[in-house]
Amino acid sequence: MSNTQKQLALAKAAKKSVNTADTEEKNRALLAMADSLEAAAADILAANRQDLEAAAGKIPESMTDRLLLDGKRICAMADGIRAVAALPDPVGEILETSTLPNGLKIVKKRVAMGVIGIIYESRPNVTSDAAALALKSGSAVVLRSGKDAFQSARAIVAALKTGLAQTRIDPEAVQLIEDTEREGSYEMMRAKDYLDLLIPRGGAGLIRAVVENAVVPVIETGTGIVHIYIDKDADWDKALRIVYNAKTGRPAVCNSMEVLLVHEDIAANFLPKLERLLVRDRIEAGLPPVRFRLDPQAARHIGGEAAGADDFDTEFLDYILAVKTVASVKEAIGHIETHGTHHSDGIVTENRHAADYFTTHIDSAAVYVNASTRFTDGGEFGLGCEMGISTQKLHARGPMGLKELTSYKYIVQGTGQVRE
Amino acid sequence: MSNTQKQLALAKAAKKSVNTADTEEKNRALLAMADSLEAAAADILAANRQDLEAAAGKIPESMTDRLLLDGKRICAMADGIRAVAALPDPVGEILETSTLPNGLKIVKKRVAMGVIGIIYESRPNVTSDAAALALKSGSAVVLRSGKDAFQSARAIVAALKTGLAQTRIDPEAVQLIEDTEREGSYEMMRAKDYLDLLIPRGGAGLIRAVVENAVVPVIETGTGIVHIYIDKDADWDKALRIVYNAKTGRPAVCNSMEVLLVHEDIAANFLPKLERLLVRDRIEAGLPPVRFRLDPQAARHIGGEAAGADDFDTEFLDYILAVKTVASVKEAIGHIETHGTHHSDGIVTENRHAADYFTTHIDSAAVYVNASTRFTDGGEFGLGCEMGISTQKLHARGPMGLKELTSYKYIVQGTGQVRE
Incomplete structure (x- = not known):
């Protein structure tokens, strides 16, 4: 022995x-x-x-x-x-x-x-x-x-x-x-x-x-390639607040956001506002700015590196955000189901139908509508403690x-x- | 691919x-x-x-x-x-x-x-x-x-x-x-x-x-080295009926009994009654008799083969029953926890304290008091169906x-x- x-x-x-x-x-x-x-x-x-x-x-x-x-x-x-x-x-x-x-x-x-x-x-x-x-x-x-x-x-x-x-x-x-x-x-x-x-x-x-x-x-616990999808019917104030919190609150933890999906109809106006908040405002405040990894569509509207082959499959755990434009909630779901880790994923929308479609079809431990993914936590969920966050479906899921x-x-x- | x-x-x-x-x-x-x-x-x-x-x-x-x-x-x-x-x-x-x-x-x-x-x-x-x-x-x-x-x-x-x-x-x-x-x-x-x-x-x-x-x-499903312990305070009618059912009802299935533990105080009188039921009565009725694998104590009271090294760790799935005498409910529990597969195990006793002690300390998917272990089944448990019987503790246990x-x-x- x-x-x-x-x-x-x-x-x-x-x-x-x-x-x-x-x-x-x-x-x-x-x-x-x-x-x-x-x-x-x-x-x-x-x-x-x-x-x-x-x-x-x-x-x-x-x-x-x-x-x-x-x-x-x-x-x-x-x-x-x-x-x-x-x-x-x-x-x-x-x-x-x-x-x-x-x-x-x-x-x-x-x-x-x-x-x-x-x-x-x-x-x-x-x-x-x-x-x-x-x-x-x-x-x-x-x-x-x-x-x-x-x-x-x-x-x-x-x-x-x-x-x-x-x-x-x-x-x-x-x-x-x-x-x-x-x-x-x-x-x-x-x-x-x-x-x-x-x-x-x-x-x-x-x-x-x-x-x-x-x-x-x-x-199995932990790995979170967390997505937030900003729908064309999103309230932009909520969207900006949620992305800011989910990306910059504590980037090294598993419930922090790694990928932003944004509807193509709003990308041209929404992304520059987001860039101001995550980059310029943070630099002015002496905080580390968020660096973007952009798909070709998003790159037309804000500055950042072109996204590489792995950037949509990476848990950065850092002030880095991959950004991709999508044509519909359906395309957003397809991307999340292909590239996600079934941890926490969210939608920002005022459209009830889009929200329901998203929560039905996203197969993750926690699915959010109009809230920061940072809430996936035993303490926040009222469990009083946490041994980890399960990303498998057997026995326990989430905190x-x-x-x-x-x-x-x-x-x-x-x-x-x-x-x- | x-x-x-x-x-x-x-x-x-x-x-x-x-x-x-x-x-x-x-x-x-x-x-x-x-x-x-x-x-x-x-x-x-x-x-x-x-x-x-x-x-x-x-x-x-x-x-x-x-x-x-x-x-x-x-x-x-x-x-x-x-x-x-x-x-x-x-x-x-x-x-x-x-x-x-x-x-x-x-x-x-x-x-x-x-x-x-x-x-x-x-x-x-x-x-x-x-x-x-x-x-x-x-x-x-x-x-x-x-x-x-x-x-x-x-x-x-x-x-x-x-x-x-x-x-x-x-x-x-x-x-x-x-x-x-x-x-x-x-x-x-x-x-x-x-x-x-x-x-x-x-x-x-x-x-x-x-x-x-x-x-x-x-x-993990299935393997059942199922024990029934006959306590010194057992009702013998119940004990005989339960052992008969659990051993001979359908010996090839996982909820059938494989090992009988009997309190040493009653072994001398109980075992011959059991032998009559499982052997002589069945031969007279033209049914396959149960063959015993006996520890030295039990062998003093009934006929059968001496139990070999593996007989208390075998799922016979046949008309074979390993028999062992024990000095107490505690010894019975110790044996089951060492040799069992955490599927279904039972006690026959009229002593409430012994029953509670047994159900608390036996770590099996289904623990029985005064009933046949053959009930471990999705249909019998009211689930309406069954995909198998889990013998692990994660996610699902039992039917x-x-x-x-x-x-x-x-x-x-x-x-x-x-x-x-």
Whole structure:
């Protein structure tokens, strides 16, 4: 047995202590974890300094900021755990009941998933977030942190386990895979006897590797090539406000817009207004301007680079916007269905018929009418938290909260019934 | 592009005609398929004779019966399609609605899965069953029949397409993969851009191959190492009736019992009664007796083979029952969790505490108290139909009906809202 397999077996052996814990026990464990995390701040910061020193010069500055912890960020992580404790417990909910003509009583009950695996990149805060969400949903958790954040993750998990040791939840229910080489991830992907679910959280490359190699059931998350289509019947004030927010609010996240589709009848007048807002106004305000990648039609109306072969299939995660003109809502839908990632896509229109046609035919987790796609988020959707945003259709779609981390079972109570 | 890829692309191109069809259009299509199937009976029987001739001597007799079609069976297939038409349409159901403080209206709506792939063995009736369930749930369908039934499946699909051609559903929404070699299945398993879901239906080997090799999201079905535990507080009449039904009712199906666990306090008196029922009474009645595979304790009370190393990990699908004595409900649970397949498992007891402990700790799709495990079935559970029985925890668990073949999406309606 490899070290990774041993850790998977430990999590499986410890899962019952979580799967069958009641709400109070789980909440007590979460609060103990939060306190313990704050108490271990000095150790965690020391470990984080090791990670930062090892990473210096090796990773870009934007990544360094993700990796960096300070006292405030550790308190925020602890408060995040406390917020999860305050959420309603999804486990035990009765989803359906029925009594058959023969007297059999069938109860469909929400139960814990069992053991959840999470493979993520170098964000230390994901370690405590993911552990808290998994435990609250009733599952043991096996974490695989990015190598660059491993020392930080290890110190965080040590603190979480110290907290758990004071409660009735077995500390082994939280495992951080010690093998930070590829093999650690690959063993998790194939650990069908140990994991009930595997969630990759991170960039497109990580997610692809997990989806392609996993034998364990996976929920694919994240990649968002997000489109907004400005219909010929759009209210331009709304359109400008929505595009501005969806593109510039936080370009590096998955619900940010990457592609603007604009009806050809309004392109000549609408696009220059948009250019002023996204380029000139932002430069004047000292903000990074948006750079355009334009199809030949759009290029006749505003300045920017000609769109290359891949520009309509790229998640830029940057101040870059691909722009294309279309002749109809139908053409817009055709483009989105061919080039999108089924994450979040929107239409801006005052035409009810166009809006309904769009929401019916766009096959994405979240379809917007006259609102920014930035709302695709567990917190915004009222789930109270988020383990990621599913872009597949099996099990969960869009933001995943605690309920989306659970399963169900049928309990059938009889008085000796047999089948004819 | 291989022939299989072309067929997958045809299904994907045709999916919109099903995904967005209303209930009436789908039902009209199903009824046309049923009529067309009956009208093509002569062609189907001729194709079936080809399959039977090719299979003669190559496959066991029990398989030949599965493969065989006659007029009555074709009418039963057509009636099966008509029964699916009569079921409620799951698509379009509003699952949740909410209005956020900023005025955004969020509707969570049940939608079609998209394109569903099904890989099955040599049962011609699965061809029409699976096609009908997929279409009614709003999805296009790509079928991969076992090679031995391919001519029959082809004739059936030709008839279904003839029916569809008279309706507004594109006949290309039903594809039967022409490549009956391994490559045909493997291309489906990797067809992430074409299939939203892949369901294997058949024996353990087929299911394992799909789970191990698929990149497309899979629902694992079927294998049932089903346990019944007779508690020391069991009502013996119920216990005997339930074991008799669960073991001998239809031993070749997945919800039939394979392992009996019996409390050691009652083994000496209970097991001889069971032996009389399952062996002597059946021989006297001219029925095949049940053969036991016994642990050393059980062997002291009844006759049978000593259980070998694998006998508690085998889906016999035959008149064979493995028997083991246990010291407590806890030991029974430990055995089931180690050796079971999370399909259906039951307890027979009059002790409410033992029953609750068992249903809480057994992590199976269906957990029974004082009833035969043979009830794990879409029809029996009131789903009206069944595409298979899921033994995984993601998406669907237990019998899968039409709802379990769907997904959902969020439709967000705003008036220009942007995220702060």
